[in-house]
Amino acid sequence: MIVLKWSTFLAKNDMYQIRADLEKNRLYVSFKDDADVEYVEQFVDEFQQEVQKLEPGFSVINDLQEAGRLGMGIDEALIPSMRLLISKGVKKVIRVVADSDQGRNLASRFDRKSAVAGYTGMTVYSLEAAEKILDDLDESSRENFGLYVDASKNRLYVIYMKSMTTEQIPLLMKKVQIVLKQLKPGFDMVVNLQEVKFFEKEALDNMTPIMKAIKAAGLRATVRIIHKKSMSDERRAILFDQKSNQAGYLSRVAYSLEEADKILSDENLQEMKSVN
Numbered sequence: 126m127i128v129l130k131w132s133t134f135l136a137k138n139d140m141y142q143i144r145a146d147l148e149k150n151r152l153y154v155s156f157k158d159d160a161d162v163e164y165v166e167q168f169v170d171e172f173q174q175e176v177q178k179l180e181p182g183f184s185v186i187n188d189l190q191e192a193g194r195l196g197m198g199i200d201e202a203l204i205p206s207m208r209l210l211i212s213k214g215v216k217k218v219i220r221v222v223a224d225s226d227q228g229r230n231l232a233s234r235f236d237r238k239s240a241v242a243g244y245t246g247m248t249v250y251s252l253e254a255a256e257k258i259l260d261d262l263d264e265s266s267r268e269n270f271g272l273y274v275d276a277s278k279n280r281l282y283v284i285y286m287k288s289m290t291t292e293q294i295p296l297l298m299k300k301v302q303i304v305l306k307q308l309k310p311g312f313d314m315v316v317n318l319q320e321v322k323f324f325e326k327e328a329l330d331n332m333t334p335i336m337k338a339i340k341a342a343g344l345r346a347t348v349r350i351i352h353k354k355s356m357s358d359e360r361r362a363i364l365f366d367q368k369s370n371q372a373g374y375l376s377r378v379a380y381s382l383e384e385a386d387k388i389l390s391d392e393n394l395q396e397m398k399s400v401n
Contacts, residue, residue: 141168145175151259152179155188165202172206181214184262186255187246188221189231200238207242217262217286218246219255229383236381245319247284248382250275258284269293272300274307280389281308281339284317290325298335310343313389315382317350318361329364336372347376348385 144153152175176183210218220235222228232248239246249255258271269287274280281304349365351358362378369376379385 140164143168143171143175145178147178149259150180150183152176152183152185153188154185155190156192165199169203169206173209176209176213179213182216183214184216184259185210185218186221186252186259187218187235188252189228189235190221190223190252192231200234204238204242207239207244211243215244217259218244219258220246220248221252221255222248222250224250224386232383233381247317247320249273249282254282262286270297270300272304274304276307278390279309279312281305281312281314282317283314284320285324286320288323288325289321289328291328291331294328294331294335297332298338301335301338305339305342308342311345312343313345314339314347315350315385315389316347316365316376317382318358318365319350319352321361324361324364329368333368333372336369336374340373344374346389347374348379348388349376350379350382350385353380 140157142153142155142157145151146153154172218239220232222232228250229248236246236248247258249258254273254275257273261271269285269289270293271282271284271286273282275282347369349362351362366376377388379388
């Protein structure tokens with residue numbers, strides 16, 4: 126049985142909704158229309174009540190698709206709530222924003238504040254994508270990766286999390302083969318390496334067949350997301366580049382999902398040349 130708890134505060138407009146899904150151990154937060162700092166205290170109280178009902182290792186989906194103007198100082202006022210997530214053992218936070226400049230700016234604004242609170246959130250452009258990533262993550266503790274296809278963009282999103290070992294590779298190959306059937310030739314791929322703590326060398330060596338399968342399915346361009354000024358991320362990206370080079374394609378580097386999507390959506394993007 127799914128136990129749901131809704132908390133909604135109505136003032137001037139339906140400003141926000143908070144829902145704790147106890148079965149999924151997941152918190153849903155959505156902002157709608159304009160939000161002013163004067164209502165933050167009420168939000169924080171209800172937010173704390175809902176978080177208390179979840180177990181350590183919970184996840185959060187923050188839906189900002191319908192958010193309007195956020196009053197000055199509102200994100201600053203939310204930092205204590207963001208810190209509460211850390212203290213209660215949050216595992217993953219995903220923000221859903223509109224696929225627009227306004228949506229990406231909003232995501233960047235929240236990213237800066239969550240970094241102050243001590244965590245990094247992931248950004249996607251639909252609830253479906255957020256649910257898919259978290260469901261894949263929860264499906265098995267052995268699967269430290271997530272795959273999502275945005276059919277409207279003909280784009281594959283791959284995120285690696287925690288540690289990747291050789292035991293993961295057959296599972297990854299199986300799921301890649303499934304999602305490739307949902308894409309058309311000429312698709313793009315975004316690979317997020319920001320959540321990886323360790324990538325076993327043998328696992329990376331064994332990824333060449335997967336990369337070749339992706340290339341053979343009609344890959345057009347690839348962007349890898351890493352942390353800015355992170356030596357470990359840069360070394361990992363170089364190792365990935367070496368392997369993808371062997372598979373017949375090159376990639377670009379970005380420091381956020383927003384930047385990666387901008388690179389791939391640029392009308393002036395020149396197709397990356399395959400390695401002969």
